[in-house]
Amino acid sequence: MYKLILFILLFIPNIVSAGSMKMIGEPGHLNEVDRTIEIKMFDNYYEPNQIDIKKGETIKFVVKNMGELVHEFNIATKEMHIKHQPEMLKMVGMEILLGDRIDMKKMKEVAKTDKSMAHSHSNSVLLEPKKIGELVWKFSKDTKLEAACNVPGHYQAGMVAKVNIN
Ligand SMILES: [Cu+2]
Numbered sequence: 539m540y541k542l543i544l545f546i547l548l549f550i551p552n553i554v555s556a557g558s559m560k561m562i563g564e565p566g567h568l569n570e571v572d573r574t575i576e577i578k579m580f581d582n583y584y585e586p587n588q589i590d591i592k593k594g595e596t597i598k599f600v601v602k603n604m605g606e607l608v609h610e611f612n613i614a615t616k617e618m619h620i621k622h623q624p625e626m627l628k629m630v631g632m633e634i635l636l637g638d639r640i641d642m643k644k645m646k647e648v649a650k651t652d653k654s655m656a657h658s659h660s661n662s663v664l665l666e667p668k669k670i671g672e673l674v675w676k677f678s679k680d681t682k683l684e685a686a687c688n689v690p691g692h693y694q695a696g697m698v699a700k701v702n703i704n
Pocket residue numbers: 582608609610687688689692697
């Protein structure tokens with residue numbers, strides 16, 4: 539019985555995150571891309587700050603960090619962003635996430651014991667200044683979404699883009 543409870547406690551967070559992931563769409567395939575959208579990240583805002591999508595579209599986002607700070611482009615619901623923020627704060631506390639740099643070596647080391655610190659989410663890219671990343675996402679659901687940066691303070695400073703799915 540004890541083992542069963544432990545099993546449930548260990549796996550509930552995974553089940554919940556997999557469930558909410560499906561709600562926002564799914565990782566897209568490169569050979570199914572309908573459109574490419576370029577996103578520029580500045581300190582602390584996106585350009586454009588509004589993204590219009592047709593339901594079912596697969597979009598390739600080419601994300602460029604034009605700012606002086608590390609930024610994230612993360613597609614999720616508002617609730618998911620708010621849940622993700624303590625994780626990012628922890629990355630700052632552990633000195634994995636520095637103002638203008640990501641300590642990849644430390645990230646790999648810490649991720650061995652704490653998977654949440656690996657920051658490998660299929661719905662986001664985390665970029666150092668001057669770096670370019672890509673994210674292919676299929677918007678299969680018309681859930682209300684936001685593209686946002688969850689580096690501590692950035693979301694609150696307005697680093698959030700509205701995603702309109704029609
Ligand atoms: Cu940011």
